[in-house]
Amino acid sequence: MQNQRFDEDRAELEAHFAERVQVYVDLGQPLEQAQASAREKFGNPERYLQQLRLRRYLLRPLQALGQGAWTSLKYIPLSCFFACMGWFVLSKTGEKLPFADIILWTTGLSMLHVAGIVDRERPKYRHLRVFGAVLIAEIAGIISSLFSVPTERQLLFLHWQWVYFVLLIFVAYFRPFRESKNAKAKVR
Amino acid sequence: MARELPRNDIPIFILAILESGPAHGYAIAREIDARCDGGLVLRDGALYPALRALEDDGLIVGEWQPSTESGGPPRKTYRLTDEGRAEASRRATLWRNYAKNVERILGNLGGQDAEPAI
Numbered sequence: 001m002q003n004q005r006f007d008e009d010r011a012e013l014e015a016h017f018a019e020r021v022q023v024y025v026d027l028g029q030p031l032e033q034a035q036a037s038a039r040e041k042f043g044n045p046e047r048y049l050q051q052l053r054l055r056r057y058l059l060r061p062l063q064a065l066g067q068g069a070w071t072s073l074k075y076i077p078l079s080c081f082f083a084c085m086g087w088f089v090l091s092k093t094g095e096k097l098p099f100a101d102i103i104l105w106t107t108g109l110s111m112l113h114v115a116g117i118v119d120r121e122r123p124k125y126r127h128l129r130v131f132g133a134v135l136i137a138e139i140a141g142i143i144s145s146l147f148s149v150p151t152e153r154q155l156l157f158l159h160w161q162w163v164y165f166v167l168l169i170f171v172a173y174f175r176p177f178r179e180s181k182n183a184k185a186k187v188r
Numbered sequence: 189m190a191r192e193l194p195r196n197d198i199p200i201f202i203l204a205i206l207e208s209g210p211a212h213g214y215a216i217a218r219e220i221d222a223r224c225d226g227g228l229v230l231r232d233g234a235l236y237p238a239l240r241a242l243e244d245d246g247l248i249v250g251e252w253q254p255s256t257e258s259g260g261p262p263r264k265t266y267r268l269t270d271e272g273r274a275e276a277s278r279r280a281t282l283w284r285n286y287a288k289n290v291e292r293i294l295g296n297l298g299g300q301d302a303e304p305a306i
Contacts (some may be wrong), residue, residue, distance in 0.1 A: 008252070008264070009236070015261045016214045016232060041232055048233035055240055 009052045012043050192229045193220075198238040200283060201230075201266065203276035206248060213239065235252035241264060247272035 018044055024034035193201070205219045207212060216239075217232040242248045243266075250264045268276065 011261065012213060012264045013236060015260065015263060016212075016217070018261070020232060043231040043233035048236050052240055055237060058211045073226060139222050 005056060006049075006053060010049060015047050017042050021154055189230045190227060191232070193234070193301045195234060195238070197233060198230070200279045201239065202235065202242060202277075203247065203272060204253055204275075206268045207273070207276055208265060210265045212263040214263075216266070238239055242272070247275050 017038060020038040021031075021034045024037045025031060027034075030038060201220050202216055205216050205223075208219075211219065212234070214236055217235055219229060220228070220230050239248070239250070243250055246269060248266045249269055250266045253260050253265050254262050
């Protein structure tokens with residue numbers, strides 16, 4: 001639903017921008033110059049699109065959290081597949097049940113997703129989805145801890161997992177700045 | 189001398205344009221340009237956050253409609269709600285009072301040929 005709204009916002013702005021370009025073309029400007037003139041009159045469409053998206057998320061923080069949580073849930077089957085592979089490897093090396101690894105993989109993949117590495121969405125509101133995903137990860141962790149007695153090595157993994165969390169949240173927050181620098185470089 | 193429209197002033201202009209009838213974003217921008225004859229500079233993109241705010245407040249309603257030109261993209265057309273019509277009238281009154289008072293305060297500053305302050 002939210003993605004549909006984003007697509008509608010984009011379609012609306014693009015239609016307006018295209019119409020502006022057409023006006024300048026009709027006035028006799030070559031296409032490239034018309035696009036530059038339209039950009040000057042319109043402003044940067046991507047910037048306004050981000051404003052609209054941010055506005056939607058600011059108005060609906062719970063929805064954003066829910067979206068992050070849902071995204072994490074969708075990735076759990078894939079995470080479990082990797083966890084089973086991890087279990088297979090661990091069984092060969094003499095470790096016990098891999099519940100701690102399930103948490104590691106589940107949260108790791110979910111966090112990667114919501115941090116935007118495999119997500120097509122744009123940056124600024126990303127942290128809300130990250131927090132939604134963390135909530136699900138925590139619940140998964142609590143549930144799995146009911147069924148497992150982690151080995152010392154697995155506990156070590158769990159501790160490192162928090163470093164991983166912090167790193168991913170760092171990526172989620174600071175990637176937008178890098179993207180905006182890239183965007184400025186493109187404009188230049 | 190053209191002056192850029194402050195962001196906070198855009199909603200009242202949108203309400204004023206829509207008072208004349210439904211319009212899509214480009215038509216609103218074009219009408220604002222036409223009415224002030226280039227005296228105020230509006231960045232077209234700045235309309236959209238204001239349009240969303242008005243929509244969220246229930247003052248306007250946007251509906252997607254097919255393009256009137258063949259092969260053209262569908263356009264989102266906005267119209268005033270009853271609440272929006274009342275709010276437009278209320279805000280217009282406030283604006284006129286504000287402009288009148290600013291004129292009084294400025295007096296003859298800048299001479300008779302000076303441009304209006306607002």
